[in-house]
Amino acid sequence: MVIADSQAGIGAPAFSTGAPTVGVLGLQGGVREHADLVESLDAHAVQIRKPADLVGPDGARVDALILPGGESSVIDRLARMFGLDAPIREQVEAGLPTLGTCAGLILLAKRLENPAPGQQTLGILDITVNRNAFGPQVESAEATLGTEWGEIRAAFIRAPQIVSVDGAETRVMAHYGDAIVGVERGKVLGASFHPELTRDTTLHQRLLSFVG
Numbered sequence: 001m002v003i004a005d006s007q008a009g010i011g012a013p014a015f016s017t018g019a020p021t022v023g024v025l026g027l028q029g030g031v032r033e034h035a036d037l038v039e040s041l042d043a044h045a046v047q048i049r050k051p052a053d054l055v056g057p058d059g060a061r062v063d064a065l066i067l068p069g070g071e072s073s074v075i076d077r078l079a080r081m082f083g084l085d086a087p088i089r090e091q092v093e094a095g096l097p098t099l100g101t102c103a104g105l106i107l108l109a110k111r112l113e114n115p116a117p118g119q120q121t122l123g124i125l126d127i128t129v130n131r132n133a134f135g136p137q138v139e140s141a142e143a144t145l146g147t148e149w150g151e152i153r154a155a156f157i158r159a160p161q162i163v164s165v166d167g168a169e170t171r172v173m174a175h176y177g178d179a180i181v182g183v184e185r186g187k188v189l190g191a192s193f194h195p196e197l198t199r200d201t202t203l204h205q206r207l208l209s210f211v212g
Ligand SMILES: NC(=O)CC[C@H](N)C(=O)O
Pocket: 068, 069, 070, 071, 072, 073, 101, 102, 103, 104, 106, 131, 132, 157, 158, 159, 160
């Protein structure tokens, strides 16, 4: 992964080199795992930590965005602290293909049933999410899901559940038992689970299919 942050000193962002560039929100959580999967698909991964990271030196945006899992209240607080919330919202609403997994799904939701004190979301997907529906970390599980995206090997870790899909344009794509755990609207994908921990590339391939 190329870290698009001069302070990190790992080089310049790899924009406009032919292969698509996928930004991974790099504030907290499973950043490296998503970046590794992106690079296994011959795309570039860059870390997004400040608004300028969303835009390359020649003005080109990243071609797609991933909001990883982690702790959604922490990612939310840091994103607002660094002024990333509005630019992300604007670019996603303008058509930037985006994948949110677990905490990333929570960030995408318009409504949370049990937010942490002061927690906000980007409010992009017209869904209501119960933040820790699948219980504490010890109740985490791995499962193979038959989904509208294809078969996915998924890891659930204190996973959120989509308790309702409130907008007609948002499609239910995946269930785990009776629970809705995957949705899609336009070029925005949201999943309760972690495909990056089981190294399942189905969702990343779907994300890249929206590029260009
Ligand atoms: N693995 C995860 O991303 C867990 C998300 C967690 N439930 C939260 O509120 O952020």
